[in-house]
Structure formats: C-alpha cells, structure tokens
Amino acid sequence: MQSKTPKISEAVVRRLPIYLRYLQHLFDMNIRTVSSHELGQKLDMNPAQIRKDLAYFGEFGRKGIGYEVIYLIEKIKQILKLDRTIRVALVGAGHLGIAISNYNQYLKENLTITAIFDTDPKKVGTSIGAMNIYHLDELSAIVAKQEIEMGIITVPAFAAQEVVNKLVAAGVRTILNFAPVTLKVPANVHLRNADLTTELQSLAYYL
C-alpha cells in the first residue's frame, strides 16, 4: 500500500530526482553517509536549501554524521512513488521514440515502457526489444490492461493534440511531451514539455 505523501512544491519535486541520482552514485561507490554540505558541493546547490528540502519529509539527518545514504534513497523513492513499478506508454515509434525506447531497457528506476503506439501500418505489429508496437486505436484497451500510468509523446507536432487527448481519455494523468507544440490538457493532468528547440533558442541568448 502507498504511504501518504505530504504535498510539496514543484520546485522540490524537481530537485528530488537530482538528489536521488547522486545518492545512488554514492551508494554504488560504497559510501554510506553524506552531509548536506557535501551534497551541496557536489550538486552545486545551497546546503541549507538541501536540508530544508529533505526536512519536508521528517528528520532524516543526524548532527555530525549527516544522512544515511540508503535511508535517504528509499525515502526519496517513496516520495516520488518510485518504490513500485510505473508502466509507461510511448506514442510515436520514430527516430526519437525508438531512441527513448531502447534507452528504457537500461533504466535502473522502476519506470518502464511497456507498450509503444504508432499509426504507421509498417510499424504496427512489430516490436522494439521486448516492447510491442500497437496501433493508436488500441491505446485505451492496452493502457487499462497493462495498468499504464504515464505517457511519452514522440509524434510530429500536428498529431500531438490528438495523441494527448487519447492518453487523457484512457486515464493517463502524467505525460511527457517531446513534440514542439503547446498542448491543452485538463487541470488534473500533469503535462511536461521537453522542448529541445526552445532550450537551444534561449541558450543562444548567452552567446
């Protein structure tokens, strides 16, 4: 059963995976405790901010010893709901979709792409690794059958609104969109955009 998570700000939710990644690196290096000062130095963040973020969920750290790495990993995973398998649907088995699907096989976390969707008859019925490519029309049925909770959109911009509508109608509430277009979703859906072009464009300002 899931434990109740306190409501936390989006800024903290975005920082937790950064802490988690470094803590997992420490664990792999056999390092068992870490101070907020060391975390701050390695992550180029303010130690006071880190202590504040982590204090949200109870008193994890101990004065003079710091945080127990494994305990913090488990706690952050629990908060982010990564302590269980989260099944993901990817829509758009093109260049980007194939790259992301292949990367998925190496993911350490409990996030796993279990189904891929496309409309191209040449792709539907084939597979990428162990993941089958289904027709978009099957999305709702497969999402229900596989208990999929997250969606990734890698279709061309013109098709993205149709795809997001189908994901939402199927009950998917967390979606990562790679298509360079602003999508409309209901208020109870969490949509994030990964937009390479706008990132590069704003970076160009600093040239």
Ligand SMILES: NC(=O)c1ccc[n+]([C@@H]2O[C@H](COP(=O)([O-])OP(=O)(O)OC[C@H]3O[C@@H](n4cnc5c(N)ncnc54)[C@H](O)[C@@H]3O)[C@@H](O)[C@H]2O)c1
């Ligand atoms: N390739 C990149 O490096 C890159 C980087 C950032 C963002 N993007 C964006 O990601 C998206 C995909 O890019 P790509 O290069 O992989 O394109 P692509 O043309 O190689 O692949 C798009 C895939 O979507 C499928 N598709 C089209 N309409 C569909 C629909 N209604 N339902 C389901 N599938 C549908 C196509 O059949 C195709 O397999 C684009 O919006 C692109 O702008 C691509």
